[in-house]
Amino acid sequence: MLQILQKTEEGGLNAGQSDIRGIGQVLWVLNFELLTDMHGDIPYSEALVKEQPKLDTQESIYTDLLSRIDEAITDLTAAAAAKENNCGEQDLLFGGNPAKWLGLAKAVKARLLLNLSYRDSGNLAKAKSAAEEALQAGFNGAELAIFNGVDADNPWTAYSWSRYYTGANGTVxxxxxERNDPRLAVYAADLFGTGIPYANAGDEDLAKMTETVGYPLWLENGAAKLHLFSLSEVYFIIAECQARAGQDATSAFASAVEASFEDYAESTGEDVGDAADYVAALGTVTLKEVMVQKYLAQTRDEQLQTYNDLRRCKAHGEEFIKLKNPRNIQGGQNQWPLRLPYGNSDVVSNPNVTAAFGTGNDAGNYLFTENIWLFGGSR
Structure with a gap:
């Protein structure tokens, strides 16, 4: 990413190519957003230029990410108007189409603002506007469709077939x-005929064995697309913002669920029923149901943002999704991590990371007690 941006600077190979610069900024934001969302404070300003970079605060990182995504929107708006395409087939996502990258950039901005909404509720209205602008720009999802299931399988399928560690989740x-959800048939498919729909159900010892537990049918499809950012997430952002503001979220909610149904069907090749009938049966749209349906939609392959949503709602004192894994209970308390630890290589080789992670008996203990800054913590 750094090299992409450097090449667009004056004197660089791609100087003046605003489409490439905009694409580089979007990729930068997506990658560093993921890292800081998972870990909190991380190496950032010195991350790609020093061997032992300092840690930047998550607050300062998010400020820069928002600035960069705005720069990307400016660049891609200009590139789309000029119909630039300096990437072509080298762009595996959109074929170099700057208009499609512009839609993604606005969707990414909406997610950033939603993540920031616990710190400043005023970001909810901004997130809604950014998500609506993404749709107006023609955003229809950002999916990697580079696997054919013959010569190459997508990573989720490859992992499932090589390890047999993946099974349906009891919470889902x-x-x-409870909702008579037709997607259940493809989410917890009993391909092995054992009658065990998900892990830790029935005979626990049997559930731990390979080729016993039900699991998602999309893992049988090596050609299934992978989301970089789904269309349903954009609609769910709008629906949540509306619900939190006491506005009618019916339309955005229905569109979000419909997009999820289409995704489940496309990824599995199975009929998952009619989304409109399902939505009608759910009744009045509430904030809880928005978050539950987003959780079910993102079960497909978007669990990182699910983790953000769970922690954000928890910070608000909301528990719309009750996680039930008994393995998390230690000493009578749920040891569900509020963040992820730094990598071992960083902890060992970078004293700045070592100090943040801690040493001795205190090493890593904060993972279960301290929220990241986004959700009320200090780092």
């Missing part, structure tokens, strides 16, 4: 069962 199954 219970939520779908």
């Amino acid at each position: 199954v219970d939520l779908m069962t």
Whole structure:
């Protein structure tokens, strides 16, 4: 990413090519957003230029990410108007189409603002506007469709077939069962005929064995697309912002669920029923149901943003999704991590990271007690 941006600077190979610069900024923001969302304070301003970079605060990182995504929107708006395409087939996502990258940039901005909404509720209205602008720009999802299931499988399928570590989740199954959700048939498919729909159900010892537990049918499809950013997430952002503001979220909610149904069907090749009938059966749209349906939609392959949503709602004192894994309970308390630890190589080789992670008996203990800055913590 750094090299992409450097090449667009004056004197660089791609100087003056605003489409490439805009694409580089979007990729930069997506990658560093993921890192800081998972870990909190991380090396950032010195990350790609020093061997032992300092840690920047998450607050300062998010300020820069928002600035960069705005720069990307400016660059891609100009590139789309000029119909620039300096990437062509080298762009595996959109074929170098700057208009499609512009839609993605606005969707990414909406997510950033939503993540920031616990710190400043005023960001909810901004997130809604950015998401609506993404749709107006023609955003229809950002999906990697580079796998054919013959010569190459997508990573989720490859992992499932090589390890057999993946199974349906009981929390998801219970939520779908309560709602008579037709997606359940493809989420917890009993391909092995054992009658065990998900892990830790029935005979626990049997559930731990390979080729016993039900699991998502899309893992059988090596050609299934992978989301960089789904269309349903954009609609769910709008629906949540509306619900939190006491506005009618019916339309955005219905569109979000419909997009999820289409995604489930496309990724599995199965009929998952009619989204409109399902939405009608759910009744009045509430904030809780928005978050539950977003959780079910993102079960496909967007669990990182699910983790953000769970922590953000928890910071608000909301528990719309009750996680039930008994393995998290230690000493009578749920040891569900509020953030992820730094990598071992960083902890060992960078004293700045070592200091943040801690040493001795205190090493890593904060993972279960301290929120990241986004959700009320200090780092």
